[in-house]
Amino acid sequence: MRAYGRSTLVLAYPALVLGMFLLVPFGIMAALSVFRRVPAGTFEPAMVPDNYLNLLTPFFLDRIGFTLGLSAAVAVVCVALGFPFTYLLTRLPRRRQVPWLVFLLAVLALSEVIVGFAWSVLLSRTAGLSNLLVWLGLLSQPESWAPGLTAMMLGLCYLAFPYTVLVLYPSLSRLDPSYLEAARTLGASPLRGFFGVIVPVSRPAILATLVMVFVFALGAYVLPQLLGRPQHWTLAVHITDQALSRSNVPAAAAMSITLLLASLALVLVTAALGNRRKEQP
């Protein structure tokens, strides 16, 4: 009884912090999303559905589709690269793992702005990597590789990759080496063992990482502006434009809540699919 009371007390603190810093701002945003827009002014308190109804345009549907698709693509690319990378990393001796982990943490310390500017220089015609290829004789003249979808994907994956590895690392380092040994004993090739045993065993970790990177990429705001063209601007860019450049906070709030609900639905569906497959014999 006393232990129960104490744990309630301990849990009360995170609950309070979550309530104050997550639910309260979210509640304010939900309230703002039904405020009335004043065209020549800013907005005023009201209870109108207009901000949501205004979102029923091909433009907004196209943007939300692009944003969700881009985030999913970033998640898939990062996990596809990060999973084998992390697996091989966990097989290394401890002292050789540490420099890699330190390096990945160092990348995490860089801000999105720094990463964006660095990549736009690396991919530029005047100072970029293509000059190196010209010097090596592989290219006749320097080319510009940014802005574009590839450049933006590169930047986003670069930013999300350390997260991917760090989320996969604990579960992969705990993986029992005897799984693969058993597969090898039964005659499977290393590759077959990896895809037939390691990957299926790690499905919960893979799924969790996909969801995490997906959510991380949803918030991308600086990189689409620096490395993408207007058709690659994510919803986060448009939300910021509405709120900060047009004083249309109600529209921005309605867009944010719609994005939140759409991504939440997508995450829940993914989780449900993952669970159902696990239950199958």
Added chain:
Amino acid sequence: MTNGTVGIGRRSVLAGAAAAGAVITLGAPAIRAQERSLKVGTYGGYFEDSFKKHIYPAFTKATGIKVDSVAEPTGEQWLLQLQQAAMAGQAPADVSMMANVPRIRGATAQLWAPLDEAKVPNAKNVIPTFLARYDGEKLYGVGAVSWFITLVTNTNVFKEAPGSWAALWDPANRDRVGLLALASNSFLVEITAKTHFADQPTVLDSEAGIMKVLGKLAELKPNVKLWYRDEGQFQAQLQSGEIPMGQYYHDVAGLAAKDGHPVRSTFPKEGGVVDSGSWCVSKASKKMEEAQIFIDYMCQPAVQATLSREVGTAPVIPKALTGLSDAEFAAVSSETAPIVPKYGMYLERGDWLAQKWTEMITA
């Protein structure tokens, strides 16, 4: 022995605390009475630095009022912050430099305190179009500085300065142009109307006309490599020649050229875009007296001249009053008739225009 030491220690600590308390209680009102201060907001970065360096010290010397400089974010973010704060009776800045569209939005919400014109006698120097009034009567905004958006080029890439905004549409400039990303800060709708619809001065008065202009504007999209929101995004690439042409601020381009970068700013034959900032006082400010002294000071011809020489902005008072030489004036302005933004358009149908604009550039 031990006890004694502790006793003395505690006593001296108490005495010290009492003395400190006395200093605080006696000293504080004296400081408050001596030092008048004012929080002034200008755009953070280069602008704010220039004001802190060249303007505020002289103002404090002349009036005894200390200026606490506040860095404003650009866009309309500052308007929202001022408005939210005013609801709570707070003023993050007493006086703020506001661009025209947020200034008018703030006026709609009655955010700006009306000014007493008798307390701002130098406002009569200001060109009337830079004075903002509630219903044409009560003054609430006084022109601070004006600036131009011009056609800029990298001198290594473009040996000859382009003479017209039409260069932005030239197929030879494919993927070489940097433009501002928003309708309301690029004023490209007005630029397009002046460049390609000069025979239709009322083209921007109707939605059908604006759609025609946006259609023409869409033709330059293949030339645009970067639609930028932040000056920093464009300036580095302009200087390196990665994006050798675009629209930019005349004052900042001039400074880059002065620093030795291969950059030039040209007033095209259709004119540069003139935009301006106004001093507005939040109605939540309790420093009305000091705010009016500040605004009056800023309207003096000598101060306007200093702004042109040191910050590179164009004066909001007639050239003859400033005492600027022809060369000094030419460095910050132009005799060519400017393109004047249609601010009313951004207020009347701003949301519609923003939507059509975004659809046009993201398509």
